[in-house]
Amino acid sequence: MRKIKQHPFLLNSYITSIIHKKPIKNQFIFSFLEYSDKGVNDPLDEKSHSPVRGLVHRYPDRVVLTITNKCFAYCRFCFRKDNWNNFEGFDLENAIKYIEKNKKIEEVLISGGDPFFLNNTKIEQILKRLTAIKHIKFIRIGTRVLSAMPSRINIQTINILKKYKPLWIAAHINHPDEITGEFIKAVHLFTDNGMPILSQTVLLKNINDDAKILKNLFCTLVSLNIKPYYLFGCDQAIGNSNFRVSIKRALEIMKTLRGNISGICMPNFAFDLPNGGGKIILEPDRILKHEDKHYLFKNFENKEFGYEDI
Numbered sequence: 324m325r326k327i328k329q330h331p332f333l334l335n336s337y338i339t340s341i342i343h344k345k346p347i348k349n350q351f352i353f354s355f356l357e358y359s360d361k362g363v364n365d366p367l368d369e370k371s372h373s374p375v376r377g378l379v380h381r382y383p384d385r386v387v388l389t390i391t392n393k394c395f396a397y398c399r400f401c402f403r404k405d406n407w408n409n410f411e412g413f414d415l416e417n418a419i420k421y422i423e424k425n426k427k428i429e430e431v432l433i434s435g436g437d438p439f440f441l442n443n444t445k446i447e448q449i450l451k452r453l454t455a456i457k458h459i460k461f462i463r464i465g466t467r468v469l470s471a472m473p474s475r476i477n478i479q480t481i482n483i484l485k486k487y488k489p490l491w492i493a494a495h496i497n498h499p500d501e502i503t504g505e506f507i508k509a510v511h512l513f514t515d516n517g518m519p520i521l522s523q524t525v526l527l528k529n530i531n532d533d534a535k536i537l538k539n540l541f542c543t544l545v546s547l548n549i550k551p552y553y554l555f556g557c558d559q560a561i562g563n564s565n566f567r568v569s570i571k572r573a574l575e576i577m578k579t580l581r582g583n584i585s586g587i588c589m590p591n592f593a594f595d596l597p598n599g600g601g602k603i604i605l606e607p608d609r610i611l612k613h614e615d616k617h618y619l620f621k622n623f624e625n626k627e628f629g630y631e632d633i
């Protein structure tokens with residue numbers, strides 16, 4: 324029972340309305356397999372890169388603000404699920420002071436939980452403070468609102484957000500079954516008002532670890548003006564073993580996708596190294612041999628081609 328208490332099982336009304344679809348159910352329903360798990364509480368070691376409560380500074384030019392631990396989704400594979408019960412809070416004043424002092428920071432990713440769990444007044448307060456800092460060039464909001472509570476995005480929210488452009492939306496979506504009429508309506512509210520959307524997908528065993536499913540997802544997203552950005556390996560957080568897909572399998576999927584879908588539909592395959600090692604991006608290896616300027620490559624059909632470099 325300890326893990327159920329630690330990582331509670333919660334479903335909102337929207338997810339309940341689409342949970343009859345198996346790929347959705349498998350992402351959100353508690354499984355007893357979580358008990359036998361060996362993962363860790365903080366797989367990205369965010370705590371040791373957090374100089375201020377709720378601010379993570381891992382790369383020189385950007386920071387992440389975890390402004391809430393509340394989320395619309397409560398995915399069983401969440402890498403921040405330890406925050407669900409053990410969140411230390413977000414210190415806006417000191418986060419702003421920290422960013423003001425560190426002039427190399429050019430980008431802020433507002434994350435959570437889900438930032439849209441906060442009300443519009445609170446979101447505007449944060450955006451106003453961040454956009455007043457001269458060296459901040461743009462802001463990203465990482466959210467699952469489109470696939471977990473799309474009705475939260477309405478014209479009042481959009482009218483506030485659009486005052487703080489350039490503002491990018493990084494939308495978490497894992498399966499084509501998450502694309503509903505409500506999802507599309509909320510997407511249009513962002514894109515028609517000049518806020519571009521990038522997608523972030525977690526590669527999940529028995530949910531989307533299949534090139535056909537991902538092709539369908541990525542091509543549909545592009546048709547809705549969403550750029551597939553990352554396909555993430557599932558982090559080694561506690562309770563996640565059952566969802567993880569091997570790097571070998573992930574690269575096979577990427578290889579099948581590459582050449583079979585347009586480059587605009589291809590995301591980067593990335594995963595986070597443990598102990599705060601940061602993000603790593605992997606591509607299937609195409610170089611068979613390399614000697615001086617002479618390369619031998621294997622193309623997407625596994626045919627070999629020589630190439631003379633400059």
Ligand code: SF4
Nearest residue numbers: 394397398401436467
């Ligand atoms: S949407 Fe993101 S933050 Fe929310 S539970 Fe899922 S993985 Fe965690």
